Amino acid sequence: MKVPFVDLGRAYEVLAAELDARMREVARSGNYVLGRNVAALEDAAADYLGVAHTVAVGSGTDALHLGLVGLGIGPGDEVITTPFTFAATVEAIEYVGAQPVLVDIDADTYNIDANLLEDAITPKTRGIMPVHLFGLPADMRRIMDIAGRHGLLVIEDCAQCFGATIDGKATGSFGHAGAFSFYPTKTMGCLGDGGLISTNDHDMSRRLMELRNHGIGDKGEHVTLGFNSRLDELQAALLLSKLTRIKEMNERRRQIAAHYNSVLSDKGVKTPAQPDGAYHVYGYYTILVDDRDKLRAQLHDAGIATALYYSKPLHKHVHFSAACRFGLLDVAEQVARECVSLPIFPEMRDDEVDYVASTTAALLA
Numbered sequence: 001m002k003v004p005f006v007d008l009g010r011a012y013e014v015l016a017a018e019l020d021a022r023m024r025e026v027a028r029s030g031n032y033v034l035g036r037n038v039a040a041l042e043d044a045a046a047d048y049l050g051v052a053h054t055v056a057v058g059s060g061t062d063a064l065h066l067g068l069v070g071l072g073i074g075p076g077d078e079v080i081t082t083p084f085t086f087a088a089t090v091e092a093i094e095y096v097g098a099q100p101v102l103v104d105i106d107a108d109t110y111n112i113d114a115n116l117l118e119d120a121i122t123p124k125t126r127g128i129m130p131v132h133l134f135g136l137p138a139d140m141r142r143i144m145d146i147a148g149r150h151g152l153l154v155i156e157d158c159a160q161c162f163g164a165t166i167d168g169k170a171t172g173s174f175g176h177a178g179a180f181s182f183y184p185t186k187t188m189g190c191l192g193d194g195g196l197i198s199t200n201d202h203d204m205s206r207r208l209m210e211l212r213n214h215g216i217g218d219k220g221e222h223v224t225l226g227f228n229s230r231l232d233e234l235q236a237a238l239l240l241s242k243l244t245r246i247k248e249m250n251e252r253r254r255q256i257a258a259h260y261n262s263v264l265s266d267k268g269v270k271t272p273a274q275p276d277g278a279y280h281v282y283g284y285y286t287i288l289v290d291d292r293d294k295l296r297a298q299l300h301d302a303g304i305a306t307a308l309y310y311s312k313p314l315h316k317h318v319h320f321s322a323a324c325r326f327g328l329l330d331v332a333e334q335v336a337r338e339c340v341s342l343p344i345f346p347e348m349r350d351d352e353v354d355y356v357a358s359t360t361a362a363l364l365a
Helices: 008-014 016-029 036-049 060-070 088-095 115-118 139-148 202-211 235-243 248-264 293-301 316-324 330-338 352-365
Strands: 054-059 078-081 097-100 125-128 152-155 178-182 195-199 285-288 339-342
Touching: 008 016, 016 235, 036 195, 036 235, 054 060, 054 125, 054 202, 060 088, 060 152, 060 178, 060 195, 060 202, 078 088, 088 097, 088 316, 115 139, 125 139, 139 152, 195 202, 235 248, 248 285, 248 352, 293 339, 293 352, 330 339
Parallel strands: 078 097, 078 125, 125 152, 152 178
Antiparallel strands: 054 195, 178 195, 285 339
16 A cells, blocks of 8 residues: 555545635636635634734745734744744744744654743843644644743744644644744645734734835735735635634544544654643654664555654754754754654545554664
Protein backbone atom coordinates (compact mmCIF):
# COMPACT_ATOMS: atom_id res chain seq x y z
CA MET A 1 0.00 0.00 0.00
CA LYS A 2 1.10 3.56 -0.75
CA VAL A 3 0.04 6.17 1.81
CA PRO A 4 0.75 9.84 1.01
CA PHE A 5 1.62 12.30 3.74
CA VAL A 6 -1.34 14.41 2.60
CA ASP A 7 -3.63 14.19 -0.43
CA LEU A 8 -5.05 17.60 -1.34
CA GLY A 9 -6.70 16.27 -4.48
CA ARG A 10 -8.70 13.86 -2.37
CA ALA A 11 -9.66 16.69 -0.03
CA TYR A 12 -11.00 18.67 -2.98
CA GLU A 13 -13.04 15.77 -4.35
CA VAL A 14 -14.99 15.47 -1.09
CA LEU A 15 -16.45 18.95 -1.70
CA ALA A 16 -15.99 19.17 -5.47
CA ALA A 17 -19.60 19.84 -6.46
CA GLU A 18 -20.09 22.56 -3.86
CA LEU A 19 -16.71 24.17 -4.46
CA ASP A 20 -17.15 24.13 -8.23
CA ALA A 21 -20.50 25.86 -7.87
CA ARG A 22 -19.01 28.51 -5.60
CA MET A 23 -16.12 29.14 -8.00
CA ARG A 24 -18.50 29.57 -10.94
CA GLU A 25 -20.60 31.98 -8.91
CA VAL A 26 -17.57 34.10 -8.06
CA ALA A 27 -16.27 34.03 -11.64
CA ARG A 28 -19.61 35.21 -12.99
CA SER A 29 -20.00 37.93 -10.37
CA GLY A 30 -17.13 40.01 -11.71
CA ASN A 31 -16.23 40.88 -8.10
CA TYR A 32 -12.97 39.18 -7.20
CA VAL A 33 -11.33 41.12 -4.36
CA LEU A 34 -12.70 42.20 -0.94
CA GLY A 35 -16.30 41.42 -1.85
CA ARG A 36 -19.25 39.81 -0.13
CA ASN A 37 -17.56 36.41 0.34
CA VAL A 38 -14.65 37.96 2.21
CA ALA A 39 -17.06 39.91 4.42
CA ALA A 40 -19.15 36.77 5.02
CA LEU A 41 -16.05 34.76 5.90
CA GLU A 42 -14.91 37.41 8.36
CA ASP A 43 -18.31 37.43 10.07
CA ALA A 44 -18.56 33.63 10.17
CA ALA A 45 -15.00 33.17 11.42
CA ALA A 46 -15.47 35.79 14.15
CA ASP A 47 -18.60 33.99 15.29
CA TYR A 48 -16.86 30.60 15.22
CA LEU A 49 -13.83 31.85 17.14
CA GLY A 50 -15.86 33.87 19.62
CA VAL A 51 -14.16 37.18 18.88
CA ALA A 52 -15.50 40.60 17.94
CA HIS A 53 -13.62 40.94 14.66
CA THR A 54 -11.61 39.05 12.08
CA VAL A 55 -9.77 40.54 9.11
CA ALA A 56 -8.91 38.37 6.10
CA VAL A 57 -5.47 38.86 4.56
CA GLY A 58 -3.29 37.36 1.86
CA SER A 59 -1.41 34.72 3.87
CA GLY A 60 -0.65 33.40 7.31
CA THR A 61 2.67 35.23 7.25
CA ASP A 62 0.84 38.47 6.47
CA ALA A 63 -1.50 37.77 9.37
CA LEU A 64 1.47 37.61 11.75
CA HIS A 65 3.17 40.62 10.19
CA LEU A 66 0.13 42.90 10.03
CA GLY A 67 -0.97 41.73 13.45
CA LEU A 68 2.28 43.02 14.90
CA VAL A 69 1.98 46.28 12.95
CA GLY A 70 -1.59 46.67 14.16
CA LEU A 71 -0.46 46.21 17.75
CA GLY A 72 2.15 48.94 17.32
CA ILE A 73 5.19 46.71 17.81
CA GLY A 74 8.26 47.98 15.96
CA PRO A 75 11.93 48.96 16.08
CA GLY A 76 13.51 48.80 19.52
CA ASP A 77 10.95 46.30 20.81
CA GLU A 78 11.53 42.67 21.72
CA VAL A 79 9.08 39.85 21.10
CA ILE A 80 9.47 36.48 22.83
CA THR A 81 8.67 33.35 20.85
CA THR A 82 9.76 29.75 20.26
CA PRO A 83 12.63 28.35 18.18
CA PHE A 84 10.58 25.25 17.27
CA THR A 85 8.27 26.64 14.60
CA PHE A 86 8.16 27.59 10.93
CA ALA A 87 10.30 30.56 9.90
CA ALA A 88 7.29 32.86 9.35
CA THR A 89 6.86 33.26 13.12
CA VAL A 90 10.23 34.95 13.50
CA GLU A 91 10.22 36.57 10.05
CA ALA A 92 7.14 38.58 11.03
CA ILE A 93 8.92 39.93 14.11
CA GLU A 94 11.88 40.96 11.98
CA TYR A 95 9.63 42.56 9.35
CA VAL A 96 8.49 45.17 11.88
CA GLY A 97 12.05 45.84 13.01
CA ALA A 98 11.70 44.16 16.40
CA GLN A 99 14.15 41.75 18.05
CA PRO A 100 13.07 38.08 18.21
CA VAL A 101 13.90 36.46 21.55
CA LEU A 102 13.77 32.66 21.57
CA VAL A 103 12.74 30.67 24.65
CA ASP A 104 12.94 26.89 24.93
CA ILE A 105 9.95 24.59 24.55
CA ASP A 106 8.13 22.30 26.94
CA ALA A 107 9.35 18.70 26.67
CA ASP A 108 5.81 17.27 26.57
CA THR A 109 3.84 19.69 24.40
CA TYR A 110 6.67 21.15 22.23
CA ASN A 111 5.03 24.56 22.74
CA ILE A 112 6.84 27.47 24.34
CA ASP A 113 7.67 26.75 27.98
CA ALA A 114 5.70 29.29 30.00
CA ASN A 115 7.97 28.63 33.00
CA LEU A 116 10.83 30.31 31.13
CA LEU A 117 9.03 33.43 29.94
CA GLU A 118 9.62 35.77 32.85
CA ASP A 119 13.38 35.19 32.82
CA ALA A 120 13.43 36.36 29.17
CA ILE A 121 11.55 39.63 29.82
CA THR A 122 13.60 42.83 29.67
CA PRO A 123 12.66 46.53 29.66
CA LYS A 124 12.49 46.27 25.84
CA THR A 125 10.02 43.39 25.79
CA ARG A 126 6.69 44.44 24.20
CA GLY A 127 5.13 41.16 23.23
CA ILE A 128 4.89 37.38 23.37
CA MET A 129 4.10 35.27 20.32
CA PRO A 130 3.14 31.73 21.40
CA VAL A 131 2.71 29.12 18.66
CA HIS A 132 0.00 26.47 18.93
CA LEU A 133 2.27 23.85 17.42
CA PHE A 134 0.93 20.87 15.46
CA GLY A 135 -2.64 21.82 16.47
CA LEU A 136 -2.09 21.71 20.26
CA PRO A 137 -2.92 24.93 22.14
CA ALA A 138 -0.12 26.55 24.09
CA ASP A 139 -0.61 27.26 27.81
CA MET A 140 -2.56 30.44 27.10
CA ARG A 141 -4.00 31.04 30.55
CA ARG A 142 -0.52 31.07 32.06
CA ILE A 143 0.88 33.13 29.19
CA MET A 144 -1.88 35.73 29.45
CA ASP A 145 -1.36 35.97 33.21
CA ILE A 146 2.35 36.66 32.72
CA ALA A 147 1.64 39.14 29.93
CA GLY A 148 -0.91 40.95 32.05
CA ARG A 149 1.42 41.31 35.02
CA HIS A 150 4.19 42.71 32.80
CA GLY A 151 2.03 44.84 30.52
CA LEU A 152 2.86 42.84 27.39
CA LEU A 153 0.94 42.30 24.16
CA VAL A 154 0.19 38.76 22.98
CA ILE A 155 -0.31 37.64 19.39
CA GLU A 156 -1.11 33.96 18.96
CA ASP A 157 0.40 32.10 16.00
CA CYS A 158 -2.59 29.93 15.10
CA ALA A 159 -1.32 28.75 11.71
CA GLN A 160 -1.66 25.05 12.56
CA CYS A 161 -4.66 25.03 14.87
CA PHE A 162 -7.92 26.34 13.41
CA GLY A 163 -10.59 24.77 15.61
CA ALA A 164 -8.39 24.02 18.62
CA THR A 165 -9.70 25.11 22.03
CA ILE A 166 -8.82 25.34 25.71
CA ASP A 167 -11.78 24.54 27.96
CA GLY A 168 -14.03 25.34 25.00
CA LYS A 169 -12.42 28.72 24.26
CA ALA A 170 -10.91 28.99 20.78
CA THR A 171 -7.27 29.60 20.07
CA GLY A 172 -6.98 33.07 18.60
CA SER A 173 -9.39 34.49 21.19
CA PHE A 174 -7.02 34.62 24.18
CA GLY A 175 -4.44 37.15 23.05
CA HIS A 176 -4.71 40.70 21.79
CA ALA A 177 -4.64 39.18 18.30
CA GLY A 178 -4.50 35.78 16.63
CA ALA A 179 -2.98 34.96 13.24
CA PHE A 180 -4.33 32.07 11.16
CA SER A 181 -3.06 30.48 7.94
CA PHE A 182 -5.25 28.99 5.21
CA TYR A 183 -2.32 27.43 3.34
CA PRO A 184 -3.65 24.26 1.61
CA THR A 185 -2.17 21.80 4.13
CA LYS A 186 -3.56 23.51 7.23
CA THR A 187 -6.52 22.21 9.23
CA MET A 188 -8.68 24.59 7.17
CA GLY A 189 -6.92 25.25 3.88
CA CYS A 190 -7.85 27.01 0.67
CA LEU A 191 -6.54 26.52 -2.88
CA GLY A 192 -3.56 28.82 -2.42
CA ASP A 193 -2.44 31.31 0.19
CA GLY A 194 -4.73 33.01 2.65
CA GLY A 195 -4.78 34.25 6.23
CA LEU A 196 -6.92 35.78 8.94
CA ILE A 197 -6.35 38.00 11.97
CA SER A 198 -8.66 37.77 14.99
CA THR A 199 -9.07 40.47 17.62
CA ASN A 200 -11.53 41.92 20.11
CA ASP A 201 -10.15 45.42 19.58
CA HIS A 202 -12.39 47.51 17.29
CA ASP A 203 -9.72 50.14 16.61
CA MET A 204 -7.16 47.47 15.73
CA SER A 205 -9.65 45.85 13.35
CA ARG A 206 -10.13 49.17 11.57
CA ARG A 207 -6.36 49.68 11.32
CA LEU A 208 -5.90 46.19 9.91
CA MET A 209 -8.47 46.81 7.19
CA GLU A 210 -6.49 49.90 6.21
CA LEU A 211 -3.14 48.13 6.39
CA ARG A 212 -4.19 45.21 4.16
CA ASN A 213 -5.42 47.56 1.40
CA HIS A 214 -2.62 50.05 0.79
CA GLY A 215 -3.49 52.13 3.83
CA ILE A 216 -6.84 53.26 2.42
CA GLY A 217 -9.37 54.46 4.99
CA ASP A 218 -13.15 54.67 4.87
CA LYS A 219 -13.21 57.80 2.70
CA GLY A 220 -10.70 56.59 0.11
CA GLU A 221 -7.78 58.52 1.61
CA HIS A 222 -4.40 56.84 2.09
CA VAL A 223 -4.27 57.41 5.82
CA THR A 224 -1.23 55.25 6.58
CA LEU A 225 1.53 53.31 4.85
CA GLY A 226 -0.19 50.10 3.92
CA PHE A 227 0.38 46.80 2.17
CA ASN A 228 -1.26 44.69 -0.52
CA SER A 229 -2.62 41.74 1.45
CA ARG A 230 -6.16 41.10 0.30
CA LEU A 231 -7.77 37.67 0.44
CA ASP A 232 -9.52 37.13 -2.89
CA GLU A 233 -13.19 36.27 -3.25
CA LEU A 234 -12.54 32.82 -4.68
CA GLN A 235 -10.55 31.68 -1.67
CA ALA A 236 -13.07 33.23 0.72
CA ALA A 237 -15.95 31.40 -0.97
CA LEU A 238 -14.14 28.08 -0.67
CA LEU A 239 -13.26 28.73 2.96
CA LEU A 240 -16.89 29.44 3.79
CA SER A 241 -17.66 25.87 2.72
CA LYS A 242 -14.74 24.49 4.71
CA LEU A 243 -15.76 26.44 7.82
CA THR A 244 -19.10 24.62 7.99
CA ARG A 245 -17.17 21.32 8.13
CA ILE A 246 -14.17 22.23 10.27
CA LYS A 247 -15.54 20.45 13.35
CA GLU A 248 -16.12 17.28 11.34
CA MET A 249 -12.66 17.45 9.75
CA ASN A 250 -10.95 18.02 13.09
CA GLU A 251 -12.87 15.16 14.68
CA ARG A 252 -11.61 12.85 11.93
CA ARG A 253 -8.04 14.00 12.62
CA ARG A 254 -8.59 13.23 16.29
CA GLN A 255 -9.94 9.76 15.48
CA ILE A 256 -6.85 8.98 13.43
CA ALA A 257 -4.57 10.32 16.17
CA ALA A 258 -6.39 8.24 18.80
CA HIS A 259 -5.85 5.09 16.75
CA TYR A 260 -2.16 5.90 16.29
CA ASN A 261 -1.85 6.55 20.03
CA SER A 262 -3.49 3.25 20.95
CA VAL A 263 -1.15 1.26 18.72
CA LEU A 264 2.10 3.16 19.30
CA SER A 265 1.96 4.25 22.95
CA ASP A 266 3.77 1.15 24.24
CA LYS A 267 6.29 0.89 21.38
CA GLY A 268 9.07 3.01 22.85
CA VAL A 269 8.11 6.24 21.09
CA LYS A 270 6.76 9.47 22.53
CA THR A 271 3.26 10.11 21.21
CA PRO A 272 1.62 13.56 21.25
CA ALA A 273 0.50 15.00 24.57
CA GLN A 274 -2.96 16.42 25.20
CA PRO A 275 -3.12 18.38 28.46
CA ASP A 276 -6.38 18.52 30.41
CA GLY A 277 -8.83 20.94 28.81
CA ALA A 278 -6.94 21.15 25.52
CA TYR A 279 -8.74 20.18 22.32
CA HIS A 280 -5.90 19.09 20.01
CA VAL A 281 -6.73 19.22 16.28
CA TYR A 282 -3.60 17.40 15.07
CA GLY A 283 -2.52 19.60 12.21
CA TYR A 284 0.40 17.19 12.32
CA TYR A 285 0.82 13.91 14.18
CA THR A 286 4.39 13.97 15.46
CA ILE A 287 6.20 11.31 17.45
CA LEU A 288 9.71 11.23 18.93
CA VAL A 289 11.93 8.29 18.02
CA ASP A 290 15.54 7.60 19.03
CA ASP A 291 16.61 6.66 15.49
CA ARG A 292 14.27 8.87 13.51
CA ASP A 293 16.12 8.65 10.22
CA LYS A 294 16.16 4.85 10.26
CA LEU A 295 12.41 4.71 10.90
CA ARG A 296 11.73 7.21 8.11
CA ALA A 297 13.73 5.14 5.64
CA GLN A 298 11.91 1.96 6.65
CA LEU A 299 8.51 3.63 6.36
CA HIS A 300 9.46 4.96 2.95
CA ASP A 301 10.35 1.45 1.82
CA ALA A 302 6.94 0.31 3.08
CA GLY A 303 5.19 2.98 0.98
CA ILE A 304 4.42 5.39 3.83
CA ALA A 305 5.34 9.05 3.38
CA THR A 306 6.54 11.05 6.40
CA ALA A 307 7.73 14.59 7.04
CA LEU A 308 9.98 16.46 9.45
CA TYR A 309 8.52 19.40 11.40
CA TYR A 310 11.13 20.58 12.29
CA SER A 311 14.47 18.90 11.72
CA LYS A 312 16.38 22.02 12.71
CA PRO A 313 15.17 24.64 15.23
CA LEU A 314 15.35 28.21 13.97
CA HIS A 315 18.43 29.23 15.94
CA LYS A 316 20.40 26.58 14.04
CA HIS A 317 19.72 28.27 10.69
CA VAL A 318 22.33 30.71 9.39
CA HIS A 319 20.10 33.77 9.28
CA PHE A 320 18.19 33.29 12.52
CA SER A 321 21.29 32.36 14.49
CA ALA A 322 22.42 35.94 13.94
CA ALA A 323 19.03 37.68 13.96
CA CYS A 324 17.64 36.23 17.20
CA ARG A 325 18.62 36.56 20.84
CA PHE A 326 18.59 33.25 22.72
CA GLY A 327 20.19 31.19 25.46
CA LEU A 328 20.15 27.44 25.98
CA LEU A 329 17.53 25.71 23.84
CA ASP A 330 18.32 22.11 24.73
CA VAL A 331 14.78 20.74 24.56
CA ALA A 332 14.11 22.21 21.13
CA GLU A 333 17.34 20.72 19.86
CA GLN A 334 16.54 17.27 21.22
CA VAL A 335 13.00 17.28 19.83
CA ALA A 336 14.34 18.38 16.44
CA ARG A 337 16.69 15.38 16.39
CA GLU A 338 13.96 12.85 17.20
CA CYS A 339 10.73 14.12 15.64
CA VAL A 340 8.94 12.57 12.68
CA SER A 341 5.39 13.25 11.48
CA LEU A 342 3.11 10.49 10.20
CA PRO A 343 0.30 10.92 7.65
CA ILE A 344 -2.85 12.47 9.08
CA PHE A 345 -5.56 14.10 6.98
CA PRO A 346 -9.36 13.85 7.22
CA GLU A 347 -9.77 11.96 3.96
CA MET A 348 -7.52 9.03 4.97
CA ARG A 349 -9.24 5.68 4.59
CA ASP A 350 -9.46 3.41 7.62
CA ASP A 351 -7.28 0.80 5.91
CA GLU A 352 -4.58 3.45 5.35
CA VAL A 353 -4.74 4.48 9.00
CA ASP A 354 -4.46 0.84 10.09
CA TYR A 355 -1.56 0.25 7.72
CA VAL A 356 0.41 3.27 8.97
CA ALA A 357 -0.16 2.34 12.60
CA SER A 358 0.57 -1.37 12.31
CA THR A 359 3.59 -0.92 10.04
CA THR A 360 5.12 1.70 12.32
CA ALA A 361 4.50 -0.49 15.36
CA ALA A 362 6.09 -3.49 13.68
CA LEU A 363 9.16 -1.52 12.72
CA LEU A 364 9.54 -0.28 16.29
CA ALA A 365 9.14 -3.74 17.84
